Amino acid sequence: MQKILSLYARNYDTDRLVRDEVVPGSEWVLAGEGVATRKWDGTSCLVRGGTLWKRYDAKKGRTPPAGFEPAQEPDPVTGHHPGWVPVGDGPDDTYHREAWAAAGVALPDGTYELIGPKVQGNPEGMSSHQFVPHGDDILTDAPRDFTSLRAYLEARPDMEGIVWHHPDGRMVKLKRRDFFGSKRR
Structure with a gap:
């Protein structure tokens, strides 16, 4: 995205x-x-071909992790370089995995917002982690x-x-x- x-x-x-x-x-x-x-107000995610991806901004001077897929060229002014990395089994991906499991069904390809108690300070006031489809x-x-x-x-x-x-x-x-x-x- x-x-x-x-x-x-x-x-x-x-x-x-x-x-x-x-x-x-x-x-x-x-x-x-x-x-x-x-x-x-959460964090952007992508579902593609049954795989869950999370947003990653390879800001100026930051080396993207393995598997990074750029969504666009780096912005020459701000240095932002948004893209996607696959959600893995590490501690940084715990809430993504919780929401993925809570969905209970395979999510259709598309972009989603991960919201919940441990995301961005929970401004949405959610009691569990979940995905909200963008644009719905x-x-x-x-x-x-x-x-x-x-x-x-x-x-x-x-x-x-x-x-x-x-x-x-x-x-x-x-x-x-x-x-x-x-x-x-």
Whole structure:
């Protein structure tokens, strides 16, 4: 899964929050294209051919582990180099394996968010580790303009953000903290 474009440009020189300026390539969201879905606060995973993979960012200067499959070329500015590594039997993969076992059935190929009590501090408030398919939780009431999106996310402190899915596969995201600076209030 490649890095997803943000909907709005960020003030990197000051407060790091977003401003009412659309990131090039994200204009289709404001044009009413695509479907808004809930962005879950966990860690991204991939199921492909019955194998579970976890996201790994081979940031600048970091050597990727064996089996790393890049999702895109390294970003020349930030140094981020996202990709996938197979989930193994080590302690770092315990919660992935718990969610995999809890699914009880073979998951279809696709991307998922691993959420649960030991993932990202459990902002989703889950009692067990589980996989949520990306793009399944559709937000039919999500607005598409800066002011309304800010109000929409402010009124939903339990939600990390929104990801718009275009029929051609493009995605754009907007996180609550992009407006307010903290993960959750």
